Amino acid sequence: MARRRIRRWGVLSAAAVGALLLFSSVAAASPANDAFSSAQDLGEALPLSVDGANPGATAETDEPAHGGVPAAHSVWYRWHASASGLVKANVCESTSETSLAHPHLRLAVYTGSSLTDLTTVADNGNGSSSCTVTFDATEDVSYSLAVDDGVGSGFFTLRVHAVENAPNDDLKRAQVIPADFNGVTPGSTVGATAEAGEPDHGGAPAARSIWYSWSPAEDQTVIADVCWSEVDVRLAVYSTPGLTPVADNGSFGDCRIAWRAQAGKTYQIALDSGGLEGDTALRLIPTTGVGNDDFLKAESIGPGDTGGFTLDGATAEAGEPRHGGRPATKSVWLEWTATFNGVATISACGGDPPRMAVYRGTQLQALTPVADNGKSGDCKLGFLVKSGVRYDIALDTFGDDDQATSAWEFVAYPHPPNDNFAAAQTLSIDPAAGGSVLGTTVGATAELGEPDHFPGVDAAFSVWYRWTAPRTEGVTFDTCSETFGVDSLLAVYSGASVSGLSQLGSNDDGPTCNLADSGFGNPFGSQVTINVLAGQQYSVAVDSYDMSAFELRISHAGPPTVVPQQQPATTATGKRKAALQKCKRKPSKKARKKCRKRALKLPA
Numbered sequence: 001m002a003r004r005r006i007r008r009w010g011v012l013s014a015a016a017v018g019a020l021l022l023f024s025s026v027a028a029a030s031p032a033n034d035a036f037s038s039a040q041d042l043g044e045a046l047p048l049s050v051d052g053a054n055p056g057a058t059a060e061t062d063e064p065a066h067g068g069v070p071a072a073h074s075v076w077y078r079w080h081a082s083a084s085g086l087v088k089a090n091v092c093e094s095t096s097e098t099s100l101a102h103p104h105l106r107l108a109v110y111t112g113s114s115l116t117d118l119t120t121v122a123d124n125g126n127g128s129s130s131c132t133v134t135f136d137a138t139e140d141v142s143y144s145l146a147v148d149d150g151v152g153s154g155f156f157t158l159r160v161h162a163v164e165n166a167p168n169d170d171l172k173r174a175q176v177i178p179a180d181f182n183g184v185t186p187g188s189t190v191g192a193t194a195e196a197g198e199p200d201h202g203g204a205p206a207a208r209s210i211w212y213s214w215s216p217a218e219d220q221t222v223i224a225d226v227c228w229s230e231v232d233v234r235l236a237v238y239s240t241p242g243l244t245p246v247a248d249n250g251s252f253g254d255c256r257i258a259w260r261a262q263a264g265k266t267y268q269i270a271l272d273s274g275g276l277e278g279d280t281a282l283r284l285i286p287t288t289g290v291g292n293d294d295f296l297k298a299e300s301i302g303p304g305d306t307g308g309f310t311l312d313g314a315t316a317e318a319g320e321p322r323h324g325g326r327p328a329t330k331s332v333w334l335e336w337t338a339t340f341n342g343v344a345t346i347s348a349c350g351g352d353p354p355r356m357a358v359y360r361g362t363q364l365q366a367l368t369p370v371a372d373n374g375k376s377g378d379c380k381l382g383f384l385v386k387s388g389v390r391y392d393i394a395l396d397t398f399g400d401d402d403q404a405t406s407a408w409e410f411v412a413y414p415h416p417p418n419d420n421f422a423a424a425q426t427l428s429i430d431p432a433a434g435g436s437v438l439g440t441t442v443g444a445t446a447e448l449g450e451p452d453h454f455p456g457v458d459a460a461f462s463v464w465y466r467w468t469a470p471r472t473e474g475v476t477f478d479t480c481s482e483t484f485g486v487d488s489l490l491a492v493y494s495g496a497s498v499s500g501l502s503q504l505g506s507n508d509d510g511p512t513c514n515l516a517d518s519g520f521g522n523p524f525g526s527q528v529t530i531n532v533l534a535g536q537q538y539s540v541a542v543d544s545y546d547m548s549a550f551e552l553r554i555s556h557a558g559p560p561t562v563v564p565q566q567q568p569a570t571t572a573t574g575k576r577k578a579a580l581q582k583c584k585r586k587p588s589k590k591a592r593k594k595c596r597k598r599a600l601k602l603p604a
Helices: 002-010 014-027 513-519 572-583 589-599
Strands: 048-053 074-080 085-094 105-111 119-123 132-137 142-149 155-162 175-177 184-188 209-214 220-225 234-239 244-248 256-261 267-272 279-287 306-310 332-337 342-347 355-360 368-372 380-385 390-396 405-414 425-427 435-440 463-468 473-478 488-494 502-508 527-532 537-544 549-556
Touching: 048 074, 085 105, 105 132, 119 132, 142 155, 175 184, 184 209, 209 279, 234 256, 244 256, 267 279, 332 405, 355 380, 368 380, 425 435, 435 463, 473 488, 488 527, 502 527, 537 549
Parallel strands: 175 209, 425 463
Antiparallel strands: 048 155, 074 142, 085 132, 085 155, 105 119, 105 142, 184 279, 209 267, 220 256, 220 279, 234 244, 234 267, 306 405, 332 390, 342 380, 342 405, 355 368, 355 390, 435 549, 463 537, 473 527, 473 549, 488 502, 488 537
């Protein structure tokens, strides 16, 4: 088939060949405005539009890269500004049914009288995401506009028009919202600018801001909502006189903020869309507020309690501390006075976790930080508690709209009596007959100076036992019972103090635990076999990755041998395994996954 087509081209008539040559010469002709020096004059009047084309256009020597891309098939236009103001130019429309002006056209605006002294005013990058440029024109300045096409096939319409500033662009022209208005106030940041001396909004410099003014008729908690805006909006509320900051949503963090408005006070509300521009929608919504919004109205809770909370309509109080290293924005409070020494955990894992911070104290301005999840972002936060002390828990947002409503759960446990080495529980089990003791790591902690019970895994929820060998023999300690699914660590020591222990054996995930109890043993249990000497006292530590109940068993393992308890390898493989074991300590699935990813990079 290909051959037949070649033959047909080979027998073209002379007339057809002449027509082709004529077409080629026309197609290859350069546009009249191909060169910078021959730029098409657009005059001064705005708005204006002109059709253009890139086929046949070339790039000149010393021509700049337009939008960071080397010039290829550019044509030039010259426009003279008769007045200062914001101007928008675009090549979004094609003049050909077979050619698209967007996205491959590059549009750039320059000042300067020759190719070698051009200064870029604005451009649309490589043309892939925008067909528009906006720039501030200065009266009596000539601007050169280049339209370039990397493939030389563009047919376009260049449009240039002045952009009228938003009517409420300046603070002094703020749009007044009626005191009792409860609806949507539409607006636009198209043409909006930042004024000299304008404050940063939400921690970012003002860029394209519009202003509103509102004076409530009565005291109320009010929500300002910009969630239906076309573009992301920084929202900031100020009180007058002096533009005193009241509330803001950070840098595009949350599309709703709340504050306590006072009757007769005037509030100035700024909406800033940063580097973008578009339509905005502002709603002011009166609300009854959140019951435990204030520190003094904290909700009292107790171990085992659960509840829901909402941050929608919550506010930050004057003098409220920074939660997790960030300023308070919309917080609610819980409080509990401990009735025992132990551990507690507050969790809110139903969605994106809120910012959580725990404090001691009874006055908002004098709270002592205890713990927070500011750096980890985990949905669970654990902390030690002391009997008789009040603990205040703040739930705040990380700046995500999805954190508006969620649920919390609070648990607390006293320390087990054998939590510390010095208070180890004494056992009198004879290995010959075998025996066991039930225990728990719920509420347990690691004490100061306590060793790691397995290489690479920090001690966390450990309890202690003291046992004296009745005879010299081999003995196995294990937590392999099928009754409990505890993921434990087990270690046996000699020594008289927690800081002076000598480890005789340790284990995580006993190699034969799954064979225990007729093949139904707990595979995550631990087992340690050592030689013991008659009359010698031994300390046994049981630790776990999560607080859990367990059964510690002691059994005869035969006559004493010289085979030492197998210890984890110190090779790279052992390091990887230890690192992976340590990942189990991480409090969230996301943190454990990230830890495992790092651990697996260790050499095998």
